Amino acid sequence: MLVLQSYTDNVRFRGKDKEILTFVSQQLASAVEHGIYRSSLEGKFLDVNPALIAMLGYSSPEDVLGLDPKRDVFLDPGEQARLMQEFRRGARLDNIEVRWKRKDGNPITVRLSGRAVSSPEETDGVLEIIAEDVTERRVLEDQFRQAQKMEAVGRLAGGVAHDFNNLLMVISGYTEVLLEHITRDTPLYPKIAAIQQAADRATTLTRQLLAFSRKQLLELKVVDVNAIVRDMERLLRPLIGENIELSTRLATDLGRTRADAGQIEQVIMNLVVNAKDAMPSGGKITIQTANVSLTDDLRREYSYIQPGPYVMLSITDTGHGMDKETQSRIFEPFFTTKEKGKGTGLGLSTVYGIIKQSGGYVFAQSELQRGTTFRIYLPRVAETTEPLGSAPASQSATGGSETVLLVEDEESVRQLVRETLEAKGYKVLEADHGEAALRIASSHQGPIDMLITDVVMPGMSGRELSKQLCASHPQTRVLFLSGYTEDAIVHQGVLEPGTTFLQKPFTLQMLSRKVREVLRSQRK
Template identity: 50%
Template structure:
């Protein structure tokens, strides 16, 4: 093909040179006429279209020389006064025409070359590139054909892009069709889920830009398969979870081993001190304190898991911070300056007051530990409105009004790597014995379960800022009657059916209730309880049942008893926080519930309240 093309060039070149020689000879032996000089354009035009640029410029220069020689060689008596002007005009016309033509040809060659390079770049690109017009594929490169699982471009061209989008991403498709007509609007990298030809989903990172394609608006889309990256990210998160669980298990084991050492130790000592009432009471007190510490530890872990039972109320954060001022001063010490800046008209939040106070205490203690040589702690409150541009800073919070609580210290600060771990349980940067590793984990769990989020900003040596956002509420604060905190154990004579699969717990509850005057029937699971109710015997007034048991749990038992014995009341107990949450409806109602661990006093008073209700 190239040999045929070069042959044609040589033919046109020979013809053009011959024409130039003929025109030159005519110029020498004929009276000067303007049309003769313009005839030089004919061979030059042929040459400029088929020959390389340097040949065209060479012959252009030769023609210019011939025009001048033709004028000089013409006899003086034949020349006219206008001849030289005509030749100058002819030279100018020839040069302008040919140069413009050659430059245009060069531009077209560059454009064609750029187009070929672009096509090669697109076709050979390892990234998927396709063009959609009116929502349909009009171009797909080789990588796209392979990624979509097609055998050729024809399998995709003309088909709707919507057919290859996962149903979860259909809302994006209509927006992209509108973008085809919006110049200058670019889609930065977003993650979308596509479908291959065989229906297999594939995760892609996509960006797009509006273009003109064949004279019509279109959208050029760049897509990258990130399925492998997603898999690696999942593996990384899994390994991090395993690491966190390992740290959590080690911390729990350490703390509970200490508590069990206290309990078993004092049990042994108490057996030896049966003859000394004073030492006996002291040992029992220490056992009780260890049990309370174990309860607080499990509550902290439950707070981290965001499954604790909250008792939300309408709260004013300004009032909480103000009321805790003196206590915080004692907590952080005299070498740390405490400054509170309370915003005006910040609104109210709906949260558990005890849990929010726990958050304030934990963050204050964290700031204190970050300033071992003293410093300044600022506690600030303010109103905050999140819009679509600012929600990215606060996890998955929806736009809307919030109340902000900020703790800012000028302590040692936290590096970027540590920030990613600080909310994990039992993760601590403090010395052994100076931190449990549960303080910030508890804060995070409480705030997230309350519908808010926590943000940390810190640099080593520049202090730390913890920003808490809680949804602002428009509900009004309800006035509650005072509660008598000193309650005596209330006794009764009714019959209670106790259903508990753990024998030690069942035995303890049975003795507690019998000591309070009740007649107690016992069953290890729901099935045995129903069998006992079906037999003739004393009338059962209340069923006290654990929630999670083999064969039949407390919830199912309560449902069956309600259909057969609607007058029997039910009290559920459990050590699993999610089971407690499951008994409540949206208004906080549902079956009465008592969360383990509880004291004999708590149990007997709860039972009496239900029976009297």
């Protein structure tokens, strides 16, 4: 319509020709998908096409023509006044974004392009404007920017956790050695124990960072979320205190999902603790489960959702709630609204990471002074529940006399592991990278009973090293060590059935037990 109007401004038509051209212009305006309208210089609608009517949520031209745009269309009346002022100055406006509201009150973002025109029939001048609804595009862009930000912070968090795990490995390991060699009545014992406690807290933080960055190791099994909630309930009641009521509403026919039961417990614990902190004067926490189907309708708001059947877990509180700005940042690591010393800001980011890594989604809905609901959606599966397996019985970390080839590029970690193994009676050959390990293996006279190798090293990876070594030493058992993140390990091909793995930082007792366990199991 704008093109035709521009043409008619410069060419004089008479009679039937003018009528034909006007008719064609109207037909084109009716056919396009963008809104097109003509208005007075005061903003009053003079003519609208069907796309604009639909955009605003009305059913007829008369409905829209009767609107006062300043009051009924523009969210900010001042924005409309500024726009009209620009047009009166004769400016042509291109791709100006404004906020409108539909008939139902929902806001939309609209991009306007147009200009003021005049004709012999309309001496006062009119505006001819194309309006494009870009609401969905802006939502997608915001989601993409948020995903990019979370991914970037996740990569940073994963890298920091990797480096910290190597440092903590040394701190915790040698602290463990010191505690084994002194008695409790020694004056230095409580000081060394304090170092150990600080290292343990730091280890927890690195695991939370790995959880947020979706790069921790998960033991995925088919689980019953109802059973997990019931098991957690007896632990949660004393945690939340007597002034908070805990209620559960669990679906009797709840489907199964594939997840790490221990991590789902961590998610529930974090969300319940958050809910408790939001209700210092008491209130109510409700845990609910249900079978749901996420449909394409939800994708209009969250484009990344995969439609299908899900298990829903929700945790609702009656606390003080959150404003929109806080809600937009709650899953960022180290973001907290709690007082200094009352929280690390990693609780909700841990929830986010665990659920995303499990293939699910987590959403928060909150109103100030009304409370908050966190809804978690985990993909539903048809398989039956797998046994979770009990923790292995505690056994003494006995030693042995086997020959172990230790490959670790971090010298301090390598020294700690070597000393631990030698103290248990093992003969240790050591190398700082894969090529050196293969040279040592080829020149060694006698069997190599076990290869202990870091997963990610400069040059040859631990996976490639194990393949080459086992080709010439088929009886060699393999134990992988890593403080690295799960996706790096998966990319290196480590997590296969039958693969044994120990994640840093681990205690020296854990190392000794794992080495013995691998050597014994392989001999069966």
